[in-house]
Amino acid sequence: xxxxxxxxxxxxxxxxxxxxxxxxxxxxxxxxxxxxxxxxxxxxxxxxxxxxxxxxxxxxxxxxxxxxxxxxxxxxxxxxxxxxxxxxxxxxxxxxxxxxxxxxxxxxxxxxxxxxxxxxxxxxxxxxxxxxxxxxxxxxxxxxxxxxxxxxxxxxxxxxxxxxxxxxxxxxxxxxxxxxxxxxxxxxxxxxxxxxxxxxxxxxxxxxxxxxxxxxxxxxxxxxxxxxxxxxxxxxxxxxxxxxxxxxxxxxxxxxxxxxxxxxxxxxxxxxxxx
Numbered sequence: 001x002x003x004x005x006x007x008x009x010x011x012x013x014x015x016x017x018x019x020x021x022x023x024x025x026x027x028x029x030x031x032x033x034x035x036x037x038x039x040x041x042x043x044x045x046x047x048x049x050x051x052x053x054x055x056x057x058x059x060x061x062x063x064x065x066x067x068x069x070x071x072x073x074x075x076x077x078x079x080x081x082x083x084x085x086x087x088x089x090x091x092x093x094x095x096x097x098x099x100x101x102x103x104x105x106x107x108x109x110x111x112x113x114x115x116x117x118x119x120x121x122x123x124x125x126x127x128x129x130x131x132x133x134x135x136x137x138x139x140x141x142x143x144x145x146x147x148x149x150x151x152x153x154x155x156x157x158x159x160x161x162x163x164x165x166x167x168x169x170x171x172x173x174x175x176x177x178x179x180x181x182x183x184x185x186x187x188x189x190x191x192x193x194x195x196x197x198x199x200x201x202x203x204x205x206x207x208x209x210x211x212x213x214x215x216x217x218x219x220x221x222x223x224x225x226x227x228x229x230x231x232x233x234x235x236x237x238x239x240x241x242x243x244x245x246x247x248x249x250x251x252x253x254x255x256x257x258x259x260x261x262x263x264x265x266x267x268x269x270x271x272x273x274x275x
Contacts, residue, residue, distance in 0.1 A: 003120065006195060007094060010118040011071050013199075014098040017206045018069045021100060022054055024210065025065055028217060033059040035067070040260035048074040053263035057270060061221055064103045066266030071096040072257060080256050085190060086121030095119040095257075097128075098206070099250065101267040102213065107233035108223040109216060110134035110141070110182065111240060113267070114209040115250065116202045126198045127189035129164070130209050131172055132216075133182030135236035136229065141219075142183045145212065149186050152208045156201045164188045174243055181243050237272035244268065 022035050033056055041050035051070030056062055073094040081087045097117030104111065116128030132145055146165070153160035164186035172181040186205075191198050244251055244267050254264035 003124070006124065006199075007096070007118070007120065010199065010202075011096040013203060013206075014071075014096055014116070015069055017210075018052070018054070018067050018098050021210060022067050024214060025056060025062065025067070028061050028214070028221075029056070029059045033057075033062075038262070040263060042072055042074070042258050048072060051260070051263060053260065053266055055266060059105070061105060061109075061217060062102060063105045064270045066099075066101050066263075068099045068263050068266060069097075070099075070254075070259065070263070072259065074257075077256070080253075084119075084121060085125070086123045088122075090122055093119065093121050099267075100209070103237065103269040104217075106221060106223060107135050107225045107229040108138075108220045111237070111269075112209075112213050112216070114206070114213075116206055118202075123192060124195075125190045125192040126202050127191060128202065128205060129168055129171075129185060129187035130205065130212070131168055131182055131185035131187070132212075133236065133240060135233040141216065145183065145185070145216075148208060148212055152204050153186065155204065156197065160188075160201075161186070172243065174239060174247070176246075177239065177242070179239070181239060231273070234271055234273035235275065237269040238274045241268055241272050 026034060035054040035056045037052060037054045039050065039052045042048045049072035051068060053066060053068040055064070055066050057064045075091045076084060076087055076093055081091045084093070095117060097115060099115040100113065102112040111133040114130045116126065118124060118126050130149060134141065150161040153164065165184060168184045168187035169180060171187045172184065174181060251264055
């Protein structure tokens with residue numbers, strides 16, 4: 001399959017998924033809140049792509065949720081080129097992806113993150129993952145969440161879940177705190193074994209996230225919470241901020257390739273606290 005067709009199929013899927021997830025979120029809010037959408041182009045570059053980020057804030061269920069789509073291309077700088085596979089002979093790149101971050105009003109509902117992407121240099125690869133960050137422990141939720149992800153992984157390879165779970169636990173770790181960001185999930189990158197199988201897996205991961213966030217919200221949105229619970233949530237969000245600003249590769253990639261700053265930092269919660 002020609003690379004042009006692969007790129008088109010991938011970016012179209014990410015755009016469709018953005019629409020579907022935003023529709024589901026507005027339905028959860030009973031359409032009392034709508035997304036504010038903004039299109040952007042790579043700063044200081046002409047005709048090298050951009051994207052659309054959508055933000056919904058102050059809802060009955062969502063404190064803040066961002067759903068980003070991007071498609072960017074051009075040349076990596078010398079500094080970035082050294083860190084990206086397939087750029088030893090040519091610094092050209094193309095990248096597209098979708099990223100979702102949810103910060104919830106009810107502290108019983110965990111913060112949730114999902115992203116999938118496709119990057120092409122001299123060859124292409126997929127990456128992405130799903131992870132959940134509760135501020136109130138719930139072993140039953142943790143067990144169910146990992147079971148759902150494992151079911152998706154097992155459809156493609158029985159080794160995927162253990163491999164990608166371990167990668168997630170290692171990636172979403174705050175070394176300065178000596179703690180993980182949440183209860184984990186899956187994380188993968190440089191996935192290029194079989195394009196069709198990998199693309200099918202990427203789409204299934206997106207649909208799994210769609211199912212997971214709807215079920216979690218439905219189970220927990222009516223649970224009563226107190227001011228004490230909210231304070232715990234604010235402090236947990238502080239950890240989220242620390243990870244995204246200090247360690248997150250997506251944040252660094254977006255900033256280093258002149259992406260839209262507001263879209264890149266949409267992952268930050270509206271309110272966070274530190275001791």
